[in-house]
Amino acid sequence: MRIISGTYKGRRITAPKKLPIRPTTDMAKESLFNILNNQYYFDAVSVLDLFSGSGNISYEFASRGTEQITSVDANYGCIKFINETAESFNMQIQTIKSDVFTFLEKTSTPYTIIFADPPYDFPLEKFAKIPELIFQNKWLEDQGVLIIEHSKHTDLSHLANYSHSKSYGGNMFSFFEEN
Template sequence: MSRIIAGTAGGLRLASVPGENTRPTTDRVKESLFSKLESYGVVQGARVLDAYAGSGALGCEALSRGAASVEFVEKHPKACEVTRRNVAVTSKTATGVTRVTQGSAQSYVAVHSGPWDLVFLDPPYAFTQDQILDILHVIAPNLAEGAIVVVERSSRDAEPAWKSQLRRFAMKKYGETVLYYLEPDESYADTGSEPAESENASC
């Protein structure tokens, strides 16, 4: 069972999605992730999209830490019901506005334009690189200035060839999991075309 690490709902135990087809973010990874995000000043007051929400653990953590709003999107009915329960208990002590939607992330983003300051993209590991790049292509125009997108993948998979107006500025591996941190690519916005290849820093 996962828990909320810090904030108004710190220590709260969250329900997990039953079955073996889900891959919840571990507390260790979540704690490191939010420590980095808070060092960037991107959580407090943020407008957050938690796509492929699963149990909603990442969005609930952001909510507990002061996000202004969190939109949760989960395709599978059982997982979406768990998300609703976790959001309800987290919201007892958090003040942010929430919305939980059952449906595909691609369809949701196509009709909801944000803007978002923080996006969690944690699709099933079975997702192909093309599927990830497709959803990022739709999300990118709806990001606020200074936004961060966090993509969680299996560390066994090759790093995607980032495009879609975004650049990877950091990454971190945790055993079987790797987190990629993306931000809007200003050179793309200035030229309207794909930027030249450059060396990305990692941490």
């Protein structure tokens, strides 16, 4: 995987093969950030990266000037890799080792952008739990957005606060906003 734009543009990041990850493809990531670039100033947003895995999305935000980034993953190896990579690039990324659902049930700190990349084989009930907890516990700032990455075979359009989806190859991004 590589960083698409910003201070660290072009830098390649190679995660250990033993990590249980499926990084967002460069094509899908570039398309997503083109959309976000038209809506937000990256140096003025706060980002919550759920199921952060390799930290791919967090690094992209950091490279573009975002200073308030929190990455949450249940896997110790993923958190360790994000910490090491962020330190080597001198990026400010706060990491939290936690089950995402346990984390979202705690007292919230609102974020501008919340990105969630759960396992593609999640049952629909678990996908539905993500926006439910985020909107119920007010994790989003005004004008904020929740983006869930999932397979094109998963349909989230029936969930509360769903706005729209964008498809890139086998990847889908579903956007959720406060009604």
